[in-house]
Amino acid sequence: MSNKKSKIFGNALSLVGALLFLTIFFVGKNHRDVVNSWGSSWVRTYFSPYQSQADILLKEVRKGQIGQAVELIQTKWQSIAKKDRAYRLKRKLLLAVAKELHRQGRYEELRHWAAQWQELDNRDIDAIAFSYEALYRLQDRKIEGLQGLKREWRRFPYNSTLTRFCYAALIEQGLNDDAQAIYQLITEKMKALIEKTSQSWEVTLYTTAKFSSDSDYEHYVDSRGDLASTWLLIDDYLNDKNLGQYPMQHGMTPIEQAKYWVHQGVQTKAAFGKLHVRIEKQAKVAETKRPRMISTNDDWFGLVIDLDYKVASLRVDLPAGLDVKIGAVRLRMGSMVHDISLEEIEFKNMNRVDGFLRTAYNADPYLSFSLNELLGSGQLRHNIVIELDAELVTEVSKIRLADFFAGNET
Numbered sequence: 509m510s511n512k513k514s515k516i517f518g519n520a521l522s523l524v525g526a527l528l529f530l531t532i533f534f535v536g537k538n539h540r541d542v543v544n545s546w547g548s549s550w551v552r553t554y555f556s557p558y559q560s561q562a563d564i565l566l567k568e569v570r571k572g573q574i575g576q577a578v579e580l581i582q583t584k585w586q587s588i589a590k591k592d593r594a595y596r597l598k599r600k601l602l603l604a605v606a607k608e609l610h611r612q613g614r615y616e617e618l619r620h621w622a623a624q625w626q627e628l629d630n631r632d633i634d635a636i637a638f639s640y641e642a643l644y645r646l647q648d649r650k651i652e653g654l655q656g657l658k659r660e661w662r663r664f665p666y667n668s669t670l671t672r673f674c675y676a677a678l679i680e681q682g683l684n685d686d687a688q689a690i691y692q693l694i695t696e697k698m699k700a701l702i703e704k705t706s707q708s709w710e711v712t713l714y715t716t717a718k719f720s721s722d723s724d725y726e727h728y729v730d731s732r733g734d735l736a737s738t739w740l741l742i743d744d745y746l747n748d749k750n751l752g753q754y755p756m757q758h759g760m761t762p763i764e765q766a767k768y769w770v771h772q773g774v775q776t777k778a779a780f781g782k783l784h785v786r787i788e789k790q791a792k793v794a795e796t797k798r799p800r801m802i803s804t805n806d807d808w809f810g811l812v813i814d815l816d817y818k819v820a821s822l823r824v825d826l827p828a829g830l831d832v833k834i835g836a837v838r839l840r841m842g843s844m845v846h847d848i849s850l851e852e853i854e855f856k857n858m859n860r861v862d863g864f865l866r867t868a869y870n871a872d873p874y875l876s877f878s879l880n881e882l883l884g885s886g887q888l889r890h891n892i893v894i895e896l897d898a899e900l901v902t903e904v905s906k907i908r909l910a911d912f913f914a915g916n917e918t
Contacts, residue, residue: 558585562597569604572612577601578621590629599625599632606638615645636660637670644677654681665693671903694904702900702912705827711813711894712796712823725781739780742769803910804895810840810910811894823876824894826867832909834865836897839879853877866901 565577581601588598602625609618619642625635640660644653654677661667661674671690678687729735741754745766754762774780799811811824826832837848850865854877857870867873899906 558594558597562601565601566604569601569608572608574605574608577605581605581624595628599629602628603634606634610638610641613645615642618642619646633660633664633667634669637667637673641673641677644673653677658686661690665690666697668903675904691904694902695907698900698902698907699912701830702909705830706801707798708825708827709799709801709811710796710825711799711811712794712825713813713815713819714794714821714823715819722776722778725778725785728785729777729781735780735784738765738769739777742766742774742780743777745770746775799894801913802893803913804893807908807910808838808895809898809908809913810896812891813894814891819879821876821878822894823874825872825874828867828871828873829869830867831869831901832867832873833899833901833906834875834896835863835899837875837877838895840893840895842891848877 561580565580568574569577581598585594585598585601588594602621606618606621606625609615609621618638622635622639622642625632626639629635637657637660640653640656642653643649644657646653657670657674657677661670664670671694675687675690675694678684678690729739741751741762744751744754745763751762751766754765756762757765760768769780772783774783797813799813802810802812804810834850837850837853839846839848850860850863853865853875855865855873855875857867857873858875859866859868859870865875896909898909900909900912
């Protein structure tokens with residue numbers, strides 16, 4: 509009897525599975541978005557717990573505490589293989605642990621974990637790099653480690669982890685010719701990258717609109733489509749014209765709209781403009797420029813822009829995919845130079861580290877600061893230079909950003 513029940517239960521499960529398959533098959537033909545939604549929902553449900561655990565432990569590792577991360581990798585995450593969706597999170601955690609062990613000089617443990625990492629993926633170049641770096645740092649296996657770093661770098665010269673370790677080892681061993689070859693390759697790579705991203709540097713200028721006459725306020729109304737059309741309605745009402753062509757707005761008839769604005773004291777276009785300027789407080793006008801890039805006489809990187817109006821603040825957008833380290837910012841206007849404190853600078857997608865601002869390969873990094881106190885009230889400048897004491901951080905060294913623009917001097 510028990511076997512009979514088991515067969516019935518098994519057949520029922522098979523039937524349910526078949527019905528589910530047929531449902532997906534027929535629904536999928538005409539409702540691909542529904543099927544995709546099911547799939548996306550399943551992936552999120554599966555992935556979310558792993559992501560949460562990884563986020564928490566990555567923060568711990570960055571604080572120098574690797575114990576919990578190691579325990580998770582050895583226990584709950586031990587069965588996660590390269591083919592699994594969650595492997596990229598496991599790899600991210602392994603990389604963070606390796607970096608921290610290297611920073612702490614725990615090279616025997618680093619060798620162990622690099623080996624574990626390679627067992628999961630023997631073609632992972634970062635794992636290979638950490639493995640030979642660990643050997644190089646162990647006194648009895650230094651030669652083996654150095655030879656491994658040199659050999660693997662020749663195979664994968666554009667891997668940043670391998671390049672950094674190999675270059676440092678060559679310098680330590682006094683193998684300057686080999687080190688110079690790496691330095692030259694990275695410098696050329698950075699030069700090509702700088703040229704490729706040069707058009708990504710942008711300066712956005714913000715100015716507060718100034719109003720000195722009724723015509724300025726009238727122009728303000730005309731320049732904004734919604735205000736201009738509303739003013740036409742008010743003007744027709746004031747001149748007793750038919751309002752039948754105007755639509756309902758905000759649940760109000762055209763006559764009710766006009767009466768509302770007249771009740772606010774609007775009798776002229778200038779008065780209508782003044783009312784909205786007060787409401788908006790500051791009418792911000794923005795213009796984005798592509799600056800000319802130069803090297804200053806003291807090797808600062810400069811962004812040159814021309815002005816033909818008053819500017820209240822500016823924003824500098826830096827290219828993504830670079831690690832730019834900024835130690836100081838200043839603004840040059842003719843013969844005058846103003847230092848801009850890094851504490852006064854607003855930034856996004858950048859890091860403040862040890863008194864520096866760094867883009868750290870982040871996407872869409874930018875910084876911004878006010879010019880009100882620098883330009884005074886209504887002071888008009890025709891040319892300003894935003895100067896950055898900046899370095900490009902690479903695998904082999906820090907290169908002055910201005911060096912790439914040495915031919916474009918002031």
